[in-house]
Structures are given as C-alpha cells and as structure tokens.
Amino acid sequence: MSSYHLNRFLFDLKMHEQLFNKALANVNEAMNQYDLTPEEKDALAAGDPRKLRPLGAHGMLALYIMRLHPDFRTNVYWSQK
Amino acid sequence: MALSRGLAASHAPNILLEPGSEWEEFMQLHYSMAPQASSSRPSLESQKKLRADAEKAFAVLRSDLEASRPDVLIVVANDQFVNFFFNNIPTFFVTLAEEVKGQFTRHKFHYRNHKELGRTILEAGLEKGIDFSYGEYVELQHTQVVPLYFLLPEPKIPILPIYVNTWVDPIPTPRRCYQVGELIREVANAQRERIAILATGGLSHFPGSPRIGEIDTQFDHKLLEIMRGGKGRTLADYSLEQILQAGDSEFLNWMVVLGTVGDAKAASTFYMPDHVATGWGFASWKL
Numbered sequence: 001m002s003s004y005h006l007n008r009f010l011f012d013l014k015m016h017e018q019l020f021n022k023a024l025a026n027v028n029e030a031m032n033q034y035d036l037t038p039e040e041k042d043a044l045a046a047g048d049p050r051k052l053r054p055l056g057a058h059g060m061l062a063l064y065i066m067r068l069h070p071d072f073r074t075n076v077y078w079s080q081k
Numbered sequence: 082m083a084l085s086r087g088l089a090a091s092h093a094p095n096i097l098l099e100p101g102s103e104w105e106e107f108m109q110l111h112y113s114m115a116p117q118a119s120s121s122r123p124s125l126e127s128q129k130k131l132r133a134d135a136e137k138a139f140a141v142l143r144s145d146l147e148a149s150r151p152d153v154l155i156v157v158a159n160d161q162f163v164n165f166f167f168n169n170i171p172t173f174f175v176t177l178a179e180e181v182k183g184q185f186t187r188h189k190f191h192y193r194n195h196k197e198l199g200r201t202i203l204e205a206g207l208e209k210g211i212d213f214s215y216g217e218y219v220e221l222q223h224t225q226v227v228p229l230y231f232l233l234p235e236p237k238i239p240i241l242p243i244y245v246n247t248w249v250d251p252i253p254t255p256r257r258c259y260q261v262g263e264l265i266r267e268v269a270n271a272q273r274e275r276i277a278i279l280a281t282g283g284l285s286h287f288p289g290s291p292r293i294g295e296i297d298t299q300f301d302h303k304l305l306e307i308m309r310g311g312k313g314r315t316l317a318d319y320s321l322e323q324i325l326q327a328g329d330s331e332f333l334n335w336m337v338v339l340g341t342v343g344d345a346k347a348a349s350t351f352y353m354p355d356h357v358a359t360g361w362g363f364a365s366w367k368l
C-alpha cells in the first residue's frame with residue numbers, strides 16, 4: 001500500500017524549504033495543500049514516523065516528519081542528502 | 082581490455098559524519114523509528130575506531146583505483162528520494178549531464194560527467210534489450226559522495242553515475258542487475274579509455290524500518306566470501322526475498338559490478354558492522 005500524497009508531503013518537507021517553513025508555522029495549513037485523508041493528517045500531526053508507515057509512507061520518507069520536532073530541527077541529517 | 086578496476090564500498094552517511102555529536106544526532110534520528118534499538122549504540126571510542134577502520138579500507142581501494150590509472154569512474158548507486166520520487170522511479174538510469182554536483186554537510190563535490198560513455202552504454206542497452214532511463218541533470222547525494230570523498234577527493238577524472246532502484250518496491254532482480262553489469266563490461270572493453278567501476282551501498286541494514294539496528298553479519302560475510310572466491314555469478318541465482326530478508330537491497334548495486342568483473346576474485350575485502358544500522362563492506366577487484 002502506498003499513498004502518493006502522503007509521501008509527497010514528507011518528501012517536500014525535506015526537499016523544499018518553503019513547505020518546511022510553512023509547516024513549522026502552521027502544519028494544518030501546510031497539510032491542506034495536499035490531498036490527504038483525515039487519518040493521514042492525524043498521523044502527520046502526531047509526528048511519529050511509526051504511525052506513517054502503516055498508512056503507506058515509505059520508511060525513509062516517514063522519518064522526514066521528525067524535521068518538525070523541536071529536538072530534531074537542527075539535526076545533522078538535514079544537512080545531507 | 083579497457084576495464085581497469087572494480088570496486089565496491091558502503092555509503093552509510095555515518096562513515097563521513099564526525100564521531101561524537103554528529104554520530105549521536107544521526108543515531109537519534111534513525112532510532113525514532115525503533116527506540117528499542119538505541120541500547121546498542123556504540124561509544125565514542127567505538128565510533129572513532131570504526132571511522133579509522135573505514136579509512137584504512139578506503140585507503141586500500143583508493144590505492145588500487147589510482148594504480149589502475151582510470152580515465153573515468155562509473156559509480157553505480159541508488160537514489161534515495163533526491164532525484165526520483167513516486168511520480169517517476171526508473172529501474173536503471175544513466176546520467177547524460179555535462180557535470181554533476183552535490184553537497185554533504187560541509188563537503189562540496191563537483192565532477193565532470195562522462196556523458197559520451199553514458200550514451201554509449203545507453204545505446205548498447207537499447208540494442209541488447211536493456212532499456213535504461215536517462216536524464217541530463219542529477220544531484221549527487223550521500224550514496225555517491227561518501228565513497229567519493231575517500232576515493233576521488235579531487236575531480237581528476239570524470240565520473241558516470243548510474244542508478245539502480247534498490248529502494249522502492251518493486252525492485253529489479255539480482256540476475257537483471259548482473260546482466261546490466263555484463264553489458265557495461267562489453268561496452269567498456271570496446272573503449273580505448275581505461276574504465277573503473279564502483280558500486281556503493283549496503284551491506285545489511287534496515288533504514289526507515291522497525292528493524293533498524295539489526296545487521297545480518299552472517300549473510301554479509303557469506304557474500305564477501307563468495308566474492309573472494311570469484312563466484313559472484315552464483316549470486317544472480319539468489320531470490321529477491323533472500324536479499325531483502327537480510328536487509329541487503331543495496332547489494333543490487335554490487336550485483337551490477339559483479340556482472341562487470343565476471344569471474345574475477347575480489348582481491349581485498351573489508352567488513353565492519355557499525356552497531357548502529359549498517360554492515361560496512363568494501364571490496365576491490367583487479368581486472
């Protein structure tokens with residue numbers, strides 16, 4: 001199972017600073033730009049990558065939700081691709 | 082014979098991250114997928130030893146590469162959602178750019194791309210029934226630049242990135258990857274230029290999975306033993322399930338190089354599990 005729009009949101013969170021900054025300011029507004037189900041939105045808002053995989057997120061893309069977590073925003077992981 | 086050297090090396094980001102705070106941050110992020118695995122995290126001393134051991138392995142591979150006096154280095158690696166996404170996932174991709182660039186933390190990379198060789202491989206594939214995707218722009222990522230940092234720190238020769246989809250289901254079979262390697266050998270041996278080839282990735286690891294932290298060292302040692310014996314051809318008979326169960330999907334990059342080196346025995350191999358995520362593996366073939 002995979003969800004294109006869920007994965008797209010996660011991909012953009014790492015690759016596009018504009019979306020990252022928008023999500024930092026207001027994650028609900030950022031999510032509304034994507035065709036996400038209520039279940040996907042809830043899982044994204046929870047910020048736990050383990051909740052995203054069962055919904056079809058690729059495992060490595062699921063990790064990208066951590067970029068919004070206050071403890072991980074400056075993690076060295078985001079300075080490499 | 083224009084093939085000059087075959088190489089394979091892991092591309093785990095923590096090989097190039099600094100032991101200490103950078104390693105800790107890297108581990109912290111990966112363990113958000115599996116907090117139970119964090120109990121096995123290595124000490125600072127272990128991190129430093131791993132880095133030193135990896136540098137020793139890379140030094141041998143770099144010496145082998147330079148001794149073979151290549152004119153170009155083909156780099157077979159997988160994309161990890163940098164150039165390709167679910168709107169278009171190529172199974173095999175040849176880079177036809179003029180140049181390729183990338184950045185890893187504070188390290189910048191910039192190489193000429195050997196697009197003429199890329200086009201020759203692309204056209205030979207079309208002739209022989211292996212239809213590569215291709216494109217004129219890619220961004221380099223850790224899957225290429227981590228090994229290149231150690232093996233080709235100065236852009237003295239052009240590279241040619243070739244991508245294999247090892248990450249997004251469905252992925253190609255070990256046999257098909259071996260056949261791609263055979264095609265590259267056929268093309269390379271018809272060239273006047275001296276051509277080296279490097280596979281990156283692996284060995285066993287489960288990134289983005291609840292199994293992160295597990296490393297199937299037994300399977301990895303078996304792979305390396307088979308390569309030392311010059312029996313890489315037999316690995317084409319492995320099923321994808323065998324490869325995936327061991328967390329070795331990126332070994333498909335190595336399968337391409339095995340097809341290129343054929344029955345040559347790996348002259349040097351090195352292996353060190355990092356106790357975080359990945360079995361770091363290294364191999365070199367004299368051709």
